[in-house]
């Protein structure tokens with residue numbers, strides 16, 4: 001069996017996850033990795049990857065890659081995707097593609113022209129709990145959806161240095177929820193209104209961001225959605241979805257560290273939710289990267305497209321505008 005030759009760019013938190021998952025796949029050969037940090041390069045060598053580079057160009061021009069997995073900081077994605085597309089390399093790129101709509105549109109044109117695949121890393125679409133919610137909705141189990149409720153709270157904020165370059169809460173964190181809101185009911189968003197504050201850490205406000213938000217959205221068919229976000233939940237990573245419809249309701253609740261419960265005269269105590277995204281979505285990341293590999297091997301369309309990336313960015317930018325101007329914003333206002 002011919003193995004797919006894959007390179008991995010960027011070996012930080014998410015790059016290491018993708019590398020490890022790729023190394024488990026029998027139809028893949030990880031040909032090389034790139035990362036400017038010595039620690040990352042050493043990590044790859046320990047994992048048995050022979051070719052390590054500190055420059056992106058060296059990775060993509062030296063190895064006749066079939067595909068690349070891009071996990072570098074956000075501000076490098078657009079350039080790296082364009083460079084890979086021009087070389088005819090199939091691309092998986094972490095979210096977001098870029099923080100600027102025009103730049104994303106330009107990149108998508110290059111990708112289209114090069115006729116390569118581009119899949120965006122919205123890993124939550126591959127989570128089994130959310131898939132069950134979607135299947136129930138698709139099978140008519142809750143009738144017509146009326147309200148989509150997404151709770152997405154992190155256990156603690158990232159470092160200030162990360163926040164400064166992240167594009168802000170809506171483009172860094174809520175972008176996953178915007179994508180989920182579209183995915184779970186297969187509908188587009190028409191309008192958004194947000195309230196956001198820095199309630200956890202004033203330093204976050206000083207760098208121009210918020211850490212707590214409530215988002216209200218209307219889909220094109222008038223279905224409603226609400227998202228609540230926090231950068232710090234005292235009890236850990238809180239990830240829940242509920243969809244309420246004409247015939248009932250379907251929920252995906254937190255997955256706990258274990259299923260044990262302590263019952264005594266004070267009440268019933270259960271374990272906390274899984275700590276953070278690397279644990280909570282461990283399975284989803286595996287299914288996601290396998291899905292990308294399958295799409296390349298079987299030459300079929302990818303499950304999460306560049307347009308999906310563009311749409312969630314557009315909603316995120318509309319959210320920022322709503323916060324700034326303190327008013328409901330139509331998604332089409334963001335060109």
Ligand SMILES: NC(=O)c1ccc[n+]([C@@H]2O[C@H](COP(=O)([O-])OP(=O)(O)OC[C@H]3O[C@@H](n4cnc5c(N)ncnc54)[C@H](O)[C@@H]3O)[C@@H](O)[C@H]2O)c1
Nearest residue numbers: 010011012013014015035037040071072073074094095121
């Ligand atoms: N889908 C998800 O669940 C998810 C989770 C986390 C991060 N992300 C996205 O993945 C990307 C990386 O995030 P992270 O949390 O792994 O960051 P990170 O800071 O942990 O890792 C980034 C890595 O890239 C390397 N790097 C720095 N500059 C580089 C450059 N110019 N070229 C190549 N490599 C460079 C760094 O040395 C580091 O190893 C971001 O775009 C982020 O939005 C997605």
